[in-house]
Amino acid sequence: MFLKQKNMTSEDEKKSRYKGIIKGFSIVGLLVIAFLGYGVYWAFYDMNRLPTGVYLTEVKSPDGKYTLKAYVTNGGATTSYSLRGELVFNKEENKSKNIYWNYRENSANITWRDNDIVVINGHTLEVPSGKYDFRHQ
Incomplete structure (x- = not known):
């Protein structure tokens, strides 16, 4: 019965x-x-842990689906200002997300090329999936 x-x-x-x-x-x-x-x-490196910063400006996409808000953060005495771009979903119940983070910037030049492409200080991003983070360049 039992195997040996x-x-x-x-x-x-x-x-x-x-x-x-x-x-x-x-x-x-x-x-x-x-x-x-x-x-x-x-x-x-997690973009969701970026400092909030001080509100600078915002620009809506041509179709009104997105709003890009820009915030400038002061890193203190030993670091320069940084710019954070936050994408807000106007027509969906999605949580807003950080899509832009660049060091040594304290102003935002934001233009929308079309409904899904935004240019922030010369960096072109396709929303909602595109991101720019100077730490990964």
Whole structure:
């Protein structure tokens, strides 16, 4: 009724145990690296964590579907001003999102080429998916 197991020698058992330990450490190591990588991204590169800043201006798209609001942020005594562009969805219930972040800018020149393409200080973005972040250039 029961299947007989093949007898493993003590050397085979040691090799099997060693492989299990290596696999366990590898999985834990990969998880730690992934967690640290995400932590660095979240802390330093996530556009949703940008400072709010002071309202500067806003421009609506030609069809009125979007509004791009510009905010200038002061990084303090050791850093220059930065410009944050926030895309607001006027006709949908979507949450607004940051699509523009550039260092050493304190003014915004915003023009819409058409309903889905906006130019902010010379940087062309296709909304709603396009983004410009000086930290990734």
